[in-house]
Amino acid sequence: MNSINEKEKKLHLALEELKNLDLTNPDLKNNIENLNMQKNQLEIEKNELEKKYKELSDQNEILSKRLDEFRSKEKVEERKQIEFSEKIDELNQETDTLLEEIDKWQM
Template sequence: MNSLDEKEKKLTSALEKLKNIKIDDANENELVSELKNKKKQLEIEKTELEEKYQNLQKEHEQLSQKLSDFEKKDLDKKSRHQEFSEKIDELNQETDTLLEEIDKWQM
């Protein structure tokens, strides 16, 4: 009988352990499920952020191109302004020379 009582106690103990394992497994399944949901959410957020990054890169390229165009236009404008100033200086010199010649002839 003693051996039957011991076997019964061992079986009862084993059943208790199995019950605990099942409970733990259920908790782990819930945790795994929760982690999977969080992973999916993070993947969605990652995809959205990657799309935003792509859009920002395109916008940056466009703005860089516009800035480059403005700089070229500004440089061209400055160059034309410089040429115009040089022409005016040349004309002023020619005018001075002509005025000197006129003064010489009038004397």
């Protein structure tokens, strides 16, 4: 019986030591805290980058529209210039024809 009592006492002592045992590892706790801080910082940076991306995307859309407008205006101007050149050619031809007619009448 004595050995059973001793074993029971040892078991109770072991249980008490296990209850009092601090299972938290300070390095692990510090690492978790550091990781949480880094995660929070990365989330802040991610939000800032998403905001900047949206702003840049909006600016890109505005600039693309403006570029399209400029290209459209440029095409209109090119057409006008071509039409103007064609009219000048027509006038030159008419002038040549008139000059030929004048030459014929003068002869």
